[in-house]
Amino acid sequence: MFDFKYFTPTKVIFGKNTESKVAELVKEFGGTKLLIHYGGGSVVRSGLLKRVTDCLDAAGIGYVTLGGAVPNPHLGLVYEGIELCKKENVDFLLAVGGGSAIDSAKAIGYGLANEGDVWDFYDYKRQAKGCLPLGVILTLAATGSEMSDSSVITKEEGLVKRGYSSDYARPKFAIMNPELTMTLPDYQTACGCTDIMMHTMERYFTNGGNMEITDALAEGLLRTVKKNALTLCKNPKDYDARAEVMWAGSLAHNGLTGCGNDGGDWMTHKLEHELGGLYDVAHGAGLAAIWGTWARYVYKNCLPRFVKFALNVMEVENKGSDEEIALAGIEAMEDFYRSINMPTNLRELGVEPTEDELKLMAHKCAVGVGGQMGSARVLREEDMLNIYRASM
Amino acid sequence: MFDFKYFTPTKVIFGKNTESKVAELVKEFGGTKLLIHYGGGSVVRSGLLKRVTDCLDAAGIGYVTLGGAVPNPHLGLVYEGIELCKKENVDFLLAVGGGSAIDSAKAIGYGLANEGDVWDFYDYKRQAKGCLPLGVILTLAATGSEMSDSSVITKEEGLVKRGYSSDYARPKFAIMNPELTMTLPDYQTACGCTDIMMHTMERYFTNGGNMEITDALAEGLLRTVKKNALTLCKNPKDYDARAEVMWAGSLAHNGLTGCGNDGGDWMTHKLEHELGGLYDVAHGAGLAAIWGTWARYVYKNCLPRFVKFALNVMEVENKGSDEEIALAGIEAMEDFYRSINMPTNLRELGVEPTEDELKLMAHKCAVGVGGQMGSARVLREEDMLNIYRASM
Numbered sequence: 001m002f003d004f005k006y007f008t009p010t011k012v013i014f015g016k017n018t019e020s021k022v023a024e025l026v027k028e029f030g031g032t033k034l035l036i037h038y039g040g041g042s043v044v045r046s047g048l049l050k051r052v053t054d055c056l057d058a059a060g061i062g063y064v065t066l067g068g069a070v071p072n073p074h075l076g077l078v079y080e081g082i083e084l085c086k087k088e089n090v091d092f093l094l095a096v097g098g099g100s101a102i103d104s105a106k107a108i109g110y111g112l113a114n115e116g117d118v119w120d121f122y123d124y125k126r127q128a129k130g131c132l133p134l135g136v137i138l139t140l141a142a143t144g145s146e147m148s149d150s151s152v153i154t155k156e157e158g159l160v161k162r163g164y165s166s167d168y169a170r171p172k173f174a175i176m177n178p179e180l181t182m183t184l185p186d187y188q189t190a191c192g193c194t195d196i197m198m199h200t201m202e203r204y205f206t207n208g209g210n211m212e213i214t215d216a217l218a219e220g221l222l223r224t225v226k227k228n229a230l231t232l233c234k235n236p237k238d239y240d241a242r243a244e245v246m247w248a249g250s251l252a253h254n255g256l257t258g259c260g261n262d263g264g265d266w267m268t269h270k271l272e273h274e275l276g277g278l279y280d281v282a283h284g285a286g287l288a289a290i291w292g293t294w295a296r297y298v299y300k301n302c303l304p305r306f307v308k309f310a311l312n313v314m315e316v317e318n319k320g321s322d323e324e325i326a327l328a329g330i331e332a333m334e335d336f337y338r339s340i341n342m343p344t345n346l347r348e349l350g351v352e353p354t355e356d357e358l359k360l361m362a363h364k365c366a367v368g369v370g371g372q373m374g375s376a377r378v379l380r381e382e383d384m385l386n387i388y389r390a391s392m
Numbered sequence: 393m394f395d396f397k398y399f400t401p402t403k404v405i406f407g408k409n410t411e412s413k414v415a416e417l418v419k420e421f422g423g424t425k426l427l428i429h430y431g432g433g434s435v436v437r438s439g440l441l442k443r444v445t446d447c448l449d450a451a452g453i454g455y456v457t458l459g460g461a462v463p464n465p466h467l468g469l470v471y472e473g474i475e476l477c478k479k480e481n482v483d484f485l486l487a488v489g490g491g492s493a494i495d496s497a498k499a500i501g502y503g504l505a506n507e508g509d510v511w512d513f514y515d516y517k518r519q520a521k522g523c524l525p526l527g528v529i530l531t532l533a534a535t536g537s538e539m540s541d542s543s544v545i546t547k548e549e550g551l552v553k554r555g556y557s558s559d560y561a562r563p564k565f566a567i568m569n570p571e572l573t574m575t576l577p578d579y580q581t582a583c584g585c586t587d588i589m590m591h592t593m594e595r596y597f598t599n600g601g602n603m604e605i606t607d608a609l610a611e612g613l614l615r616t617v618k619k620n621a622l623t624l625c626k627n628p629k630d631y632d633a634r635a636e637v638m639w640a641g642s643l644a645h646n647g648l649t650g651c652g653n654d655g656g657d658w659m660t661h662k663l664e665h666e667l668g669g670l671y672d673v674a675h676g677a678g679l680a681a682i683w684g685t686w687a688r689y690v691y692k693n694c695l696p697r698f699v700k701f702a703l704n705v706m707e708v709e710n711k712g713s714d715e716e717i718a719l720a721g722i723e724a725m726e727d728f729y730r731s732i733n734m735p736t737n738l739r740e741l742g743v744e745p746t747e748d749e750l751k752l753m754a755h756k757c758a759v760g761v762g763g764q765m766g767s768a769r770v771l772r773e774e775d776m777l778n779i780y781r782a783s784m
Binding site: 009013015 | 398406611640648651
């Protein structure tokens with residue numbers, strides 16, 4: 001196993017009506033003037049934003065608001081947020097929403113705590129030296145950004161989607177009320193469950209440094225999300241299932257499921273990022289559409305892990321050769337995706353790239369990862385193109 | 393399930409030679425003058441203390457040292473540490489050792505950050521309002537104090553052993569090098585594994601608010617420790633097994649394995665605390681000596697959990713009635729304790745209390761928990777006496 005660092009300082013307040021604690025949490029972490037950053041109008045229509053501002057008003061905490069964070073959040077809005085915060089002397093960021101609002105807020109936080117263009121960090125040009133403190137009220141279980149060090153921003157010019165990670169951006173607190181996720185469209189719920197599982201699976205399919213306890217936690221998390229995703233297909237208002245998925249979303253991406261390994265594979269994410277950048281598809285659906293093809297392309301290079309996954313997560317029968325068991329596990333995972341109405345190829349995802357577009361995505365992906373990447377199997381531009389083609 | 397808070401801010405640096413990072417970590421958290429607090433002479437004899445002070449000297453960080461923290465650490469040394477720190481203007485505590493040194497340092501930290509007698513907190517008289525910042529270099533995988541909010545101190549007068557918990561005392565960083573645990577006596581290693589499993593089991597055997605994901609993580613953790621405890625019986629120098637157990641020790645008591653439940657049962661710990669106070673037995677061994685009797689006394693009141701434990705942790709055959717499966721799980725756990733040379737009753741633990749001593753322990757235990765306690769089954773003084781008697 002490898003040495004590792006584990007750092008998850010985010011204070012999680014989990015349960016019903018926990019958003020009512022926002023003012024005391026903001027005070028605890030020293031916020032006096034907030035930017036409340038959110039996405040679409042759902043937090044307005046649901047009354048959540050009003051409940052939050054009422055709570056802040058009662059506590060005498062000032063704030064300005066900025067909506068409009070879209071899925072695959074845009075750099076333009078980040079710049080807008082930075083300017084607004086400077087003008088209003090904001091000293092604390094409050095993201096109300098899912099990964100888009102949180103990631104956008106993290107980028108705004110980097111912009112405020114560092115000189116120069118914030119895109120430099122996402123463009124691998126330099127490292128951030130800080131981030132304005134950030135709190136979260138989570139309304140969507142998916143990206144795990146509420147406890148993670150990572151954020152993903154899309155630059156509109158050229159539709160370049162890039163991630164940047166540093167401990168500075170880990171939220172100070174995360175308010176997690178599963179009830180806030182109950183009104184999500186079924187498609188978004190399923191996308192979220194897929195994203196959660198993929199955060200763990202990216203760390204699971206590796207060729208280096210695995211720990212037994214990390215595997216046991218990862219497998220338990222994956223079985224839990226699989227089961228509760230199916231429950232939510234039938235009964236989207238099941239509080240317990242919402243809670244299981246919501247908490248799993250944080251644990252899947254705060255570092256816990258990667259302790260001791262080599263950092264993970266992450267190629268499914270990188271391949272999907274190009275899809276997301278070019279077609280603006282939902283991130284979770286894009287991952288589901290790519291994963292099966294990726295898995296078949298790499299499994300022979302990471303066979304023991306695919307066998308373990310098949311037996312301990314997908315619970316396939318322990319029968320036949322290792323290759324047969326591994327393939328049965330991949331098929332079972334694709335069957336699961338279909339059972340929660342997720343796509344398992346690009347056509348089902350609703351995109352039909354031309355050969356030139358496939359080549360463009362493979363090229364951008366290869367450039368984005370610095371030439372080659374992957375732990376289950378190292379992939380180069382040619383491999384990326386092969387996977388994109390086979391996933392049509 | 394219940395609402396919960398989850399807060400584990402400790403920065404964990406895990407792996408070989410990580411103690412060499414102590415100076416940069418102390419600086420990161422603002423320490424300029426340290427108390428290095430440790431237990432017996434083993435950290436001196438092993439050269440660890442010298443390596444730590446060399447590292448601090450090179451970085452120009454001042455320090456004073458205080459050894460002598462014993463298992464079931466004493467209040468007297470806590471008072472001594474507080475006085476020393478005041479005299480030397482210490483602003484950061486560094487515990488080098490296991491739970492005894494860490495718990496003792498936490499109590500010193502409370503004493504420095506609060507007016508009045510530090511024992512008040514352990515005596516349930518008032519709540520702490522802060523704690524001097526604390527870092528840890530861990531040399532023993534057991535109590536989980538390196539990430540936990542808890543500490544246990546024994547007042548010499550009357551041998552009163554009490555715990556106090558608050559987030560203020562969660563260490564700022566924990567340096568965890570599994571190699572530092574390789575020279576432990578086998579008995580201490582086994583005691584540590586028992587303590588780690590019991591921290592999770594105390595949270596597992598409850599009658600309220602369980603989450604599927606918490607159960608899955610707890611069961612995975614327990615299976616991992618069970619397997620690696622057996623490995624360490626055969627090969628105490630197995631690095632990977634040491635690492636699995638060490639990381640499990642932190643996760644077993646940082647809150648992760650209790651999210652969503654009612655707080656846990658904890659009566660095995662409370663019953664053992666009286667044994668530890670009166671006879672100064674090793675904490676892990678005391679827990680093993682009590683658990684089986686406790687389990688047989690309460691299992692009918694918490695049957696579904698004992699069945700789940702039997703099947704998913706002890707992996708007994710799914711055959712017979714629920715009661716039979718539950719009892720088979722308890723027996724399997726006792727067999728496991730014996731296989732790592734842990735006692736399963738008081739005689740094997742090496743203590744033979746008189747009837748008066750049993751009554752005294754039951755009385756002190758009942759007073760200590762405020763009359764009654766337990767989630768698997770609520771126990772009163774009479775029940776505690778029954779369990780002590782049956783565990784002879």
